[in-house]
Amino acid sequence: MLAIVALSFGLCFPHAIVESAAERRGRPALNTQLPAPNDDEREHSDQLAALLRNEIRATGSMPFARWMELCLYAPALGYYSAGRTKFGAAGDFVTAPELGDLYARCLARAFAPTLRALGADADVLEIGGGSGAFAVAALRELAVQDVLPRRFLILEPSADLAARQRARVAAELPPGIAARAAWIARPPEHGWRGVLFANEVVDALPTTRFTLREGEVYEEHVALDEAGRFARVDRPADLLVGNAVRHLERALGAAFADGYRSEVLPQLPYWVQAVSASLEAGVVLFVDYGYPRAEYYLPARSDGTLVCHYRHRAHADPLHWPGLTDLTAFVDFTALAEAGVGAGFDFVGYAPQGQFLLASGLLDLVDDGLSERERVQRVAEVKRLTLPGDMGERFQAIAFARGGVDALPGLRAFDLSHRL
Secondary structure, three states: OOOOOOOOOOOOOOOOOEHHHHHHOOOOOOOOOOOOOOOOHHHHHHHHHHHHHHHHHHHOEEEEEHHHHHHHHHHHOOOOOOOOOOOOOOOOOOHHHHHOOOOHHHHHHHHHHHHHHOOOEEEEEEEOOOOOHHHHHHHHHHHOOOOOOOOOEEEEEOOOHHHHHHHHHHHHHOOHOOOOOEEEEEOOOOOOEEEEEEEHHHHHHHOEEEEOOOOOOEEEEEEEEEOOEEEEEEEEHHHHHHHHHHHHHHOOOOOOOOEEEEEOOOHHHHHHHHHHOOEEEEEEEEEEEEEEEEHHOOOOHHHHOOOOOOEEEEOOOOOOOOOOOOOOEEEHHHHHHHHHHHHOEEEEEEEHHHHHHOOOOOHOOOOOOOOOOHHHHHHHHHHHHHHHOOOOHHEEEEEEEEOOOOOOOHHHHHHHHOOO
């Protein structure tokens, strides 16, 4: 998870509308059972809160997208820029690569035909390397498949996370394989061929929150109340946000009702272009949680999809403990499909994660050479990755290709692009 293109609109509008008490009551309640941070964590959050207050006082209320950008990525203070553990049991959430090595091994096998067809100069680019678990397991499996890429690039702007990834790769892989890994802080500038992969990245792009008031589009901001506390307010949307919301209404065939609140990523086409433009031939695969547009903007989903995570607990207050809380919004996969095709790629397919992994040979990795304990662990991992009530349907996979590459037959086998 990371924002490669951080947008800050910095626009200030008059006539702010503060949410009423009734509207606040309509939001999911803050989880009052959240564990308290320790003294160092409190100090860290206070430092980021001071930075946020200073910017609001200097420039006026802050668009929510800017709030999310700073809370996640402010240098040395943002959630992903600071040193606390994020992934796995000791962090705030568990991603598919943290469950074990099956996810990465299955995807490595799915990537292998594309890498083999592209030849010895093919690379893999992972956007947002997390703890390094995916890189380690994928490189190990690619070696087994005799299709190691020339380079396994990890695009990771966070110096802290990059250092942890380097240490893990060096500790867990043979030197000859580990030497293929390299870290970059921005997308490649020169043309390359291979596979671009991003797991749970788009959900962490700073999102715009919007609502409707008497038919007019408003954008959610963060301001300071009389006591200097953070407060969410609505201000008239600028042209970019207003047009993005009107585009949604046209695509859905209906106007949003007054009071409806949700998220939109006007910058998504630019972001997809930025991270993928230099890929001359190969495949791009995004895996994330989300919905097709018609399901994303259901009338019943009237407060959007924003979720906050803190130590494996979800809550609904993005103003709570800035810098210590992960902020995410579900992905509009229709918008992601539009962005990929708009960037000049051929559409490959769209399917739930569970079906994609099973069609890509996931069960072949639970073989007869395992001990009983290992088999039980593998079966539990398969269930987490594939069952509809877990990651199997909540997570979706979508892929694009360029350069005549025949990619990811497992995804095409269960293609549900008609839902987009």
